[in-house]
Amino acid sequence: MANDTIPTLLYGDRKLAAGLSVGGCLIISIATCLQKAAHLKSDVGHLAFLRSHLWWSGTVLLFVGETASFCAYAFSTVAFLTPIPAISIVVSTMLLLFFKMDYLHWTHALGMAAAVSGVCLVVVFAPSFDHQLITGEYIVSRFLSWDVIVYLILEVQALCILLYIYHKKIFQHYAVILLLVAILGSVTAFCTRGVMALILLSAMGDMQLTHSMFYILLICLFASVFFQADFLQQAAEMFGPCRLVAGSYISITVSSVLAGEVFYHEFNSSSILHILLFILGCLLCFSGVLLVTWERRKAQELLPFTTSGAIQGVCPPLDVLQMAEVQQVT
Template identity: 35%
Template sequence: MENSTWSVWFPSAHKAEILENPLQTYLLGIIISICGNVLISISLNIQKYAHMRQSQRDTKPYYSSPVWWSGVVLMGVGELGNFAAYGFAPASLIAPLGSVSVIASAIISVVFLKETLRPSDIFGGTLAITGTYLLVTFAPHTSTHITAHLVQYYVVSWHFLIYIFIEIVVFCILLYLYKRRNVKHIVVVMLLVALLASLTVISVKAVSGMITESITSQLQLIYPIFYVMLVVMVASCAFQIKFLNQAMKMFDATEVVPINFVFFTASAILAGIVFYQEFEGLALLNIFMFLLGCLLSFLGVFLIARNRPKKKQEDSNFISMDRIPGKRHTEKVQPEAKTSTYESLAAKFMCSRAGQPEDS
């Protein structure tokens, strides 16, 4: 009991007691995170392939495809790996490693989905890999065992209370602009996602760390702070996904992906610095090189994601001849708008849903 009280009021001493093989634990977190991000990229491309195959072969819904479900399972495993990685390595390192997913996805899409490899992809991938190397090399190399007492101490620390107060005020202002003033700028929406992401990172690391500590050492699930952090994690994830989906509806993915990565990574690093004090005692050179690695990763992801080739959409005023049964022509016809033929053709070939029998 005395040791627990001492650890609450003197967290640095508590850290010194519980560090065991920090380098091995640190590397384990990096490996788990990289593997998880690679699995996520594979799952995304598998799901994309399933969508492409379903649209070409038949009219069954994509969720009836075993290939699509295998992608979903892989994504779940990858996200679980990222969740576990927070229990072994600093949050300020795990979040930037998300660039691995972007790099792997670009490689897989070129090799297996036959997408075009652009010079910007090569240059962006080189920058992202260089940035990732700097992140792994110069990030904080200490690994703290997260316990309920330590999380309780961090929650009531003055620097976190100031941080969370500022975050709530900024979030309310942005939400007011977004909902009441109808400001639909991409930066406003992505900032809402990023502010929620900082809470997600804090709670995910706390929950993952306490579960890891319960498995390897002492049970932490009996403390109320564990369930508080679990609720915060679920709630922040749910609202983060909600705003992210709204952003995907309003803006192109080539804008959302790089901006979300930059904002999420920045918020995760800031959360790790403020809440878990991960940069405490880190040399100035290490901090500079770490930030340089983040910058290179940001630029690399931006170059890979920007101006991706889009599927060319047909002009809605024309009907492709190859969509008419029995016709193999590639020409397009435009029916007269004033004739009854226009309405029937449009209803039959443009407005009917796939797989649904048309009315005669």
């Protein structure tokens, strides 16, 4: 396939990217609810749920959903995909209400409406394609540019300071962990975008998998996901998972969108109006997630949580906060 046909196929399919991301979120929501049901029905014992068909069905669906969300990054930008996992929290809440595992509160209805409206604005007005073809050489050139170098220096310094504060227990607050997760989430976002773009480009005939940058991004991706999961697990044990849902979603979304702009200049061709409407959509998503989780934080009820965007985004691909709450249930 000729190289001049690659950009349209790579970056022009807004519907395919949105479909993969939203579909992944829906599947993940169903999967986490199945896993919760399996844990609630299982006998006393931490490993009793492994004998449940519900739990294994949820695990398979979780893998499928995360794979779909991951593949969406081959077709669109970080800014376009990162806010979409708000849909997962909305669907999870609806499923809990449908199966009478939770009660309806006015904040739930208002939050779900705000989150859905915000995602619609993001899908319509976010930049859906990069105007520069993402190749291994292009990524190398971006890493050598002054803006990315300054960004990486500041991010590494912030990460080191936060790690020192966290391990020395100078200031024990969940905001410290949220900032750590946000920094790692930004790494996950731009690495996922680069890895998937290189894979798709290779599948179209322009081989990029032999480029060293592909493997560097892949290693950084797995490392950032692992440490995100570890920090979220520790935070869930200390502060409770429900308290972290909205905070982690908001912090990771903001840091990922910023990273996408710094590394790939995703908003270069966007008008001021489109940028403002995109920001409005993100604010609606943030307020919606806050409202949906507000009452549940008080009761410490389980809210299945995803990061598809993360590989959301956004958030690590494993539902760390949900599994932490499940351990409390069992």
